Amino acid sequence: MGKKTYTCYVCGKVDLSKDEIGITRKLIDKKTANFYCLDCLAEYLEVTTEELLSKIEEFKDEGCALFK
Template sequence: MNQKICYVCGKEPLSKNEIGLTKKLINQKAKSFYCISCLAEELDVTVEELQAKIEDFINDGCKLFS
């Protein structure tokens, strides 16, 4: 299986939620992905805020998240 890695820090493997966040917030057709920490830094938000967004997306039924 092709494991995804964070293209900023190299964290691997990325979770489905980390991949989903990159697709949802950056580019749905992304080929490079962020871990949650690097994405938070890129977007100038906290990891906790992104985790809350993940919960919102899950509650909304978004299939990119589990």
């Protein structure tokens, strides 16, 4: 049984990274069925990709379980 792959809800990018899945769950909804790549999530939230990357690092530093 292989690992589950996730696809961006907006652009269709296949095989989203662990960080893309984690940040979608953290900022949208832990139980969401729709995942976003960083670029599409940034556009949806009206922030920059760099801001999302910075938040990911913050959450990792805090020990957030979604980024382990």
